[in-house]
Amino acid sequence: MLRSFQVTNHRSLADRQELRLSRGSGPVAVPVTGVHGAGAAGKTSLIDALEQMRDAVLNSVTGWDPYAGPVRSPHLGFPDRPSEFVAGFVAEGVPYTYGFQLDNADVTAEWLHAHPRSRKRIVFERNGEQIKIGPMFEAARYGIAALIPLVRPNALLLSLAGQMYAEALVPAYRWFSAMLEVQQGPAQASAVAHRLGSHVSASGDNAVRLLMLLRTADLGITDLLIAENDPLYADYLRDMDVDIAETAKQLELCASSPGHADKLLRENGITELMLDRELSNLKSARDALYTRMVARRGVGLNLVHAGIDNAFDITDESTATLSMLRLLPTMLDALDSGRVLAIDDIDADLSTEEADRLIQLFQNPETNSRGAQLIFTTKSRTLIDRGNGRSQRTRTAVWHVRRTESGSSELAAL
Template identity: 80%
Template structure:
C-alpha cells in the first residue's frame, strides 16, 4: 500500500514469518495511539471497496474514491495484494490519482510462472496471451470501463470468467471489521449467524459465558412464516454443498467421481456455496427489514431479558466480534479487525485470538489480521513463540508525520 492516509511511503504487510511463503494464521499489528494502525486495516477495506463498488458505487463523473496522505494529495495511491483464489496464486494491483485509474494489473502464478491476465495503463488494456479475449469476454468489457473504475470491478459484475476467481476472493474471502457499528448492525449480524443452525448458538454461548459478562442465554425470534420455508431450504442446500466441498478437498477420488457422474468440479461447488450463502443473507435481510431481528439476551438472576441497547460497551464489542470470527473459522476466510481488544479485557481478547492459532478450532486455514495498542496481547506469546503460529508487526509514526510498518 502506498499513499493511503498516514501510509505515505510504500509499505508491505506480509502474512508469514521470515522468508515465507507459508502463511501464518494470525498477524498482529502493534503500535501506540495515532501511530497509523487503523490506516493499515483501512487500506485493506479501501482496496476491497474499490474492487466491489468502483463501477456501481463511485460517481461516474468524479475522480476515484481515495484517501491520500494530507501532505501528498497529488501523489498516486497504490494497492497490491497477493492471494490464492480457487487454488491459483494471483497478484492484483492498481494505481489511482485524483482523475482516474492510472494502472491496473492481474497476474496468475501457477507453478511459480507469471502469466499476465491483463495489464492496464490509462485507457490502454492488454490481455495476456494465455487468456483468449474472445473466449473469456474480457475484450468486450474494455470499451465499457470508465476512467475512474476498475476493470476487475466491471468483470465481477459482468461475470467475465477469467477474472471471476480474483473478484470473488475480494467479495467472499477478504472480510474487514473497522469503524463504528451501531447496535442494530450488531444485532442483525448476530441474528443471522444464530438463525443458520442450532450448532452456532451451542458454540457461541460458551464463549459468552467465559467472558464473564453475566449473559446466560441468547434468544432469537423464530423465522417469519413467509420466509421460514425458504430459509430452511437454503440452509439445507448450504449444509449439503459445504459437505460436498469438504469431501472434495479431503478425497481426490470423491472429486473425480463427482466430475464423472455429474460434471461438477470442486471449483463449481465452491462458487455455488458462495452463491447460496449470499442468497441466504439477502433473504434474511429482507425478513429482518419486515419484522426486526427479535434478539434478546438473558442475564443470570434477572427475569426480564435485555435488548442489545441495554448492554455494556464491552458486551456489544464482543457480540460484534464473535459472528465474523466464527464465520471466518468455518469458511477459511481472511478477517482483518481494527482495534481488536477495544473495551474487552486482555484475557478475553487473547481467548478469541487463540481460536485462530489452534489447529483444532481453525481447521480450514482462516487468517486473522488485527491491530492493538495493548502490549499484553503481544507479550502473552501471540507472536513470540513458534508454536503460536503468529507474525507481529509494529507501526510507528516518524518525525515527518508518516507511518511505517516494521517486522518484529
C-alpha cells in the first residue's frame, strides 16, 4: 500500500508537492487515485518522479555511473537545488517512511523510519557521510553497519542493503522492487508482446480472463495464439509454474485459516511472511527465465480477429488495440499481487468508456480483493467527472495539476 508521495525539484515540480492516496483526511488509502490536468501541466512529471524514486532504489548501486553524480532531472530553472523524494507505504504489514535527497554530486540525505502501532522508529538516518542506526534496530546493527563502508556517496544505502539482503531493510526494498510498477511513455510493440506473452503463458486462467476482457472491449479479437515454450526452457518454466501455484495456494490457506498457518510453522518452520517472499522470488525468477527464452526465439504471439482468416502480428494492430494490450496484463498482474500501479495518460488512444471499465477493475472489491492501487493521470475531465467511486469502500481520490506563471507545476486535491 502506498499512502503518500512527496517530490521536490523534479522536472516541472520545482517546489515540494505531495500526493496523498486517501480521500479527505482519512488515513486509509483508496484503491484509485486520479490526477487531472491540461496538457503540459505536469502530470507526466509526477508519474516520472515516482519512477525515478523506484529506479534509484533498485539501480543506484549497479546502474548509476560510480564516477558521476546521482541520476536526477531537476527543474531547468533550479539546476543546483537538491531533489527530494519521500514515500509513505506499508510493507509486510508495517508502515514505513522512506526518503532521500540528491544534489549534483552526492546523496546528501537518506532515511528510513518504521511506524509500528503509529509510533516512529528510526531504522537508519543518513546525513552526508554519517549514518545513524536507530536504537530499536540494534539487533540488525551489524548487518547494516557492515554495508556502510561500501556505500558510494552517489548511491543509496537501501539499494545496497536490499541487494545484499540486510534483513532490517529488506521489507522496504522489496516494496519498491515487487509492489510498485510505473507505466509511462509510448507503447512499444515488442515490449507489449513480451509482457502479454509472459502473462498468458503463466497460467490458463490468465489467458481465459484476459481474452474475456479483450472481447468485452469490442476490439474484434476472438483468440490469442502463442507459441509453445522453447523445449530448452519448457520443463523449467513448467516446474516454476507448479511451484508458484502451490506457494500461492499455501498463502491463501494461511490467510483463510490461522490453524493452517500455525501448522506450517509448527511442522515446517515456515511463516506466512516467508511464503510471501518465496512467491515474489519465484515470480521474479520466472520472469527472468521467460525473458531469456524470448531473447532466444521471440514471443511467437498472434491475434485472431473475427471474420479474418489470417492471424495478426502485434505490429499489425491499431494504436488503440496496442494500448489495450499493454494495459490489461499489467493491470491484471497488479490486481493478482496487490501491487501499486501508476499509469501516465491512462486514456491515451482509448475512449472514455474503455478507460473507465479498466479503472473499475480496481474499484470493484470482487476484482480487487488484494488491495491493489491504481494511480492514473488524464487530461479528460469527462473521465474524472464520472465519479468513479461507486461506494464508500471504493472511493476515488482526485487531484488537479496546473502550471503556474513561474513555469512550475502545482498539485492540489479536488
